[in-house]
Amino acid sequence: MAKGFLAGGAIVVLLTAVTVGGGALLFLHGLPRPQPLPGPGDPPLDPVAPGKPQTILVLGTDHRYGVGRNAEPVRSDTMMAVHLDPDRGATTVMSFPRDLQVRIPGHGTNKINAAYAIGGAKLAVKTVDSLGLDISHVIGVDFHGFGRAVNTLGCVYVDVERRYFNDNAPPADSDTPYATIDLKPGYQRLCGSQALDYVRFRHLDDDFVRAARQQDFLRQAKGQAGLAKALDERDELLSIFSKYTESDLATASDATMFGLIKLGYEASKVPVRQIPFPRTARGEGESLIVSPDALKRAIAQLKRGGAGGGHKAGSGGTAKRAPAAGARTAPGLVAAREEGERLALPIAARLAGRLPVLYPRLRLARGGYATAEGVRTYAIKHAGGGSHIAYRLTLHQGDDGQYYGVQGTTWRSPPILAHPTDHVRMRGRTYARYYDGSRLRVIAWKTKRAVYWVSNTLSLRLSNAQMTAVARSLQRVGQ
Numbered sequence: 001m002a003k004g005f006l007a008g009g010a011i012v013v014l015l016t017a018v019t020v021g022g023g024a025l026l027f028l029h030g031l032p033r034p035q036p037l038p039g040p041g042d043p044p045l046d047p048v049a050p051g052k053p054q055t056i057l058v059l060g061t062d063h064r065y066g067v068g069r070n071a072e073p074v075r076s077d078t079m080m081a082v083h084l085d086p087d088r089g090a091t092t093v094m095s096f097p098r099d100l101q102v103r104i105p106g107h108g109t110n111k112i113n114a115a116y117a118i119g120g121a122k123l124a125v126k127t128v129d130s131l132g133l134d135i136s137h138v139i140g141v142d143f144h145g146f147g148r149a150v151n152t153l154g155c156v157y158v159d160v161e162r163r164y165f166n167d168n169a170p171p172a173d174s175d176t177p178y179a180t181i182d183l184k185p186g187y188q189r190l191c192g193s194q195a196l197d198y199v200r201f202r203h204l205d206d207d208f209v210r211a212a213r214q215q216d217f218l219r220q221a222k223g224q225a226g227l228a229k230a231l232d233e234r235d236e237l238l239s240i241f242s243k244y245t246e247s248d249l250a251t252a253s254d255a256t257m258f259g260l261i262k263l264g265y266e267a268s269k270v271p272v273r274q275i276p277f278p279r280t281a282r283g284e285g286e287s288l289i290v291s292p293d294a295l296k297r298a299i300a301q302l303k304r305g306g307a308g309g310g311h312k313a314g315s316g317g318t319a320k321r322a323p324a325a326g327a328r329t330a331p332g333l334v335a336a337r338e339e340g341e342r343l344a345l346p347i348a349a350r351l352a353g354r355l356p357v358l359y360p361r362l363r364l365a366r367g368g369y370a371t372a373e374g375v376r377t378y379a380i381k382h383a384g385g386g387s388h389i390a391y392r393l394t395l396h397q398g399d400d401g402q403y404y405g406v407q408g409t410t411w412r413s414p415p416i417l418a419h420p421t422d423h424v425r426m427r428g429r430t431y432a433r434y435y436d437g438s439r440l441r442v443i444a445w446k447t448k449r450a451v452y453w454v455s456n457t458l459s460l461r462l463s464n465a466q467m468t469a470v471a472r473s474l475q476r477v478g479q
Helices: 002-009 011-020 114-129 143-152 192-200 207-232 234-244 254-267 292-303 337-351 464-472
Strands: 054-061 076-084 091-096 101-103 109-111 137-141 156-160 164-166 181-183 186-190 245-247 272-274 280-282 288-290 333-335 358-360 362-364 375-381 387-396 403-409 422-426 429-436 439-446 451-455 474-476
Touching: 054 114, 076 114, 076 207, 076 254, 076 292, 091 207, 091 292, 101 114, 109 114, 114 137, 143 192, 143 234, 156 192, 156 207, 181 192, 186 192, 186 375, 186 387, 186 403, 192 207, 207 272, 234 245, 288 292, 333 464, 337 358, 337 375, 337 387, 358 403, 362 464, 429 464, 439 464, 451 464, 464 474
Parallel strands: 054 137, 091 272
Antiparallel strands: 054 076, 076 091, 101 109, 137 245, 156 186, 164 181, 280 288, 333 362, 358 474, 375 387, 387 403, 403 451, 422 429, 429 439, 439 451
16 A cells, blocks of 8 residues: 555656656655765755645756766756645646856855756755755656656657757767757657657757756656556556665655655646746856846746646536637738648648648748658557557747647547647637646647647747637648
8 A cells, every 4th residue: 555655646756757867756664765865964955744835856967978877077967846736736847957057055156057066965955945945855866767767657648849850970069979869740659768868858959948848748748647557567666766766755754755645646636837947148158147036936936836827727628619809810920821731732642531631821920830850741659559640740930949830640539638728619610728827838629530739839939829820720731
């Protein structure tokens, strides 16, 4: 029973750590525990009564491609704050940019990821606390267990927003090679090393895009793994996370464990909501500077479950009728019917009627179609065999690393479309809407033969009006 509550109650924290490459374990007396935190002294943690809201700092260490695990200095590759407070209706996550310029207590000004290299988890917690966060627990995770953990959880279906490719061929800088990756856009199942390549990708991306991708992976993984799967695989998960995780929980009392298990169990019932890190300015070298007031507001959002005016996850009940005033277009969009149909025609020809192909008659005025590698037909393959026909149209929003897209597939019940926030009726179609706080992340609709959806960018750069207008503009090739 203890193992069952352990695996079930810890699923949110567990998957948060899986996102950055390891796992968060809550262990009771007599069960395997995570490794003790390295470095001198214990981190100055904020004491919290059992079951009360708390913030967990997740650290992913910088074991880069081609660098040995014992290389020095070891900086924190990822630093993520996770706030658990089920009464707020969401588990909130905020990632700190690695190049953020901060004051490291006792060591002057430096990038935030240097704190771990200088003084381990203790100094990392002190540094984050100085920014206005009260950390209750700290978890250090290791990418080496990521593939095993993802595979044990059954892999994850991910809405890959664009083409990811790197083979370190010239003119790549051979002195600082990036991990190789070859991943095409579209909804697909990612396992093991492929999932790790996706969440760790940093070539041509900045820390903000990378953090948004990691948080999006967490959101999709959390929605698919479920408590039942964690319970079924609890022994393997215990083995993986005890080996690849370091935490103050290694020496925590049973009372602390039960309190955190209860909190984690309740948190597993609410959605994961990402809190974007505030906009920054360039400091000296490659460092980033953030306004103290902007950071204070972001931390307040983290603690209260996200920005005000958000949408609660609903059961997808009776569809509401949209007001007639919501016209077909929205600010920032342009008509692009001929362009869209020209790119969709070859897809329709390849699919030969097996999947009706819809394309958007509107797109953002900025950016455009990612024509070289972003327009494709393929099959969504399943673990037990079998597949579904699919196609993807990928568009660039105009900012670095920001892509949105149109997906069609004969798989009418993919995990991404589980648990819509609400439904709305517009021009003869019933759309399922999926919100992240107050912003639309996905809007979808079904036919008797297929399902179609529009995905926002990783950082949710399209407004709700733009997302709605693009979805309403979808039209079948030839009509």
